[in-house]
Amino acid sequence: MQYSYRLLIILIATALLQGCDQRPAESMLERYSNRVANSLDSDTELDLNIPLQLPPYPRRRERIQPVTDLRQGLIEVLNLRHCQLINLIAERNSSLGKVMPPSRQVVYEIRLLFRLGRCQQTLKQPQAEADPQLIRQIEDIFQIKKASFEAALWNGIFTSEAMERNFSLSEPPLALTDDDGFSQSRQALLIFNQLAALNNATASFQPEWPEPDYLDQLEPHYQALSVLRFGSRWLRSLYLITYTLDHTARVIEQRLEQRPLCFNNRATPQALIVKNVFNKYYAGELQPYMARIDREGREWLQLNHSLLQNFNDIPAAMQRYQSLILDPDGPLWQNYTSARERHTKAWQQLLSQCNLMPGT
Structure with a gap:
């Protein structure tokens, strides 16, 4: 009973902290990407009202x-x-x-x-x-x-x-x-x-x-x-982060293909606005959230992967699901790390033009 009570308190506290925004994570991700687009004069908006393109958990009769x-x-x-x-x-x-x-x-x-x-x-x-x-x-x-x-x-x-x-x-x-x-x-x-x-x-x-x-x-x-359904919620979080990173990287890459943001490594007023967006919405909001999803997700995947390693006879449907979702080196995680690297590279190229890379 005490354990159930603690779970209930966690869920209530989470709901209160989220306030009136019924989709706080999506709003944060959309705000970040759309601010980047606006600062680069792009009209490409991010909308995360999208279905998850992930394989479903195998049906009970398959497990x-x-x-x-x-x-x-x-x-x-x-x-x-x-x-x-x-x-x-x-x-x-x-x-x-x-x-x-x-x-x-x-x-x-x-x-x-x-x-x-x-x-x-x-x-x-x-x-x-x-x-x-x-x-x-x-x-x-x-x-x-x-x-x-x-x-x-x-x-x-x-x-x-x-x-x-x-x-x-x-x-x-x-x-x-x-x-x-x-x-x-x-x-x-x-x-x-x-x-x-x-x-x-x-x-x-x-x-x-x-x-x-x-x-x-x-x-x-x-x-x-x-009750907590951490795994289900983490899967959506990682998928939306991956989608956001790829979308935002594409916006930055398109701008880099059109014309430079700065010349001769001299920061322009627009470049300073872009750097402010980076600091406020990426470093200030997305990066801490992404770091937590990354850290907890790696351990969650490893625990699930280790769990399956204890069994010799795994149904075929679960073997497929394991290789696609639960393998720490599988497509789900690889798609995320690829998007993260692409996003980082795009920002580095953009800020380097203006001598605005962090630490310079």
Whole structure:
């Protein structure tokens, strides 16, 4: 409850800080680019009421992996009494258990695997006097669940509503303030990386291993991704920044092709106006926002990329999405860095004509 309250406070604070402007990031980007155009006598205006030309997150049926479900058979084998599995199994077979969200299903699968492993060890103790047939059945079930454990982990993370919302293309860009939910989303992805790392760990599973101690604290992290939707908002922010940088660079390049802004490195009154636009709207507004989107985005991409590296069997649709969006060296990030370099080069050429480069 306290975690949910904090998330609500963040969202309210962000809304209040944005004031009456319903699209503060877009307004800032348009203001910057259009001021540059005006100062260069260009009538090319930037309008960011545009659709995102990004691939959508794969549909759920393209992401889900089949998992062997042995609930009823397991009850028959254990006769509702062995290895302290009765409560876990009963919960899964309840009316609510049958419609568990992915976040709860993955907890069930993890606990079931760990408890089955310990069950094998317990039943093999001489004092247990267990039926050899029962031991073989438990071992068979353990191997079946172990074989589908990767799919269970995958579904628990990547078929969740929280993850879907984190990659939606319908959210607004991140706010101009620092209250953007990055730290909570980062923490959630760090926990998910721990969760996914169990996939490789179970290859050398030891029955004495304790269950992960964070299983009861997973839900708030799913909620953070679902409510804050940092990823969705970051994708729009980066796309709009990339579009703005390319558009503004083109405006500057067109002016450079027409006629010089200055001659003999002597600053003209118009050049001083252009430099003032650079200082006020680029250095003062866009650059700090862009630096934050860059810094947080690189870490967000790396966390998502690392998360996927824990899995050996990734659906084809997710492989394509990973290569286009989540690869730190993929097209999404490369388009941004190319636009940034083009924009920087255009400004350098323009200001160098007038001996107005920063530091000169």
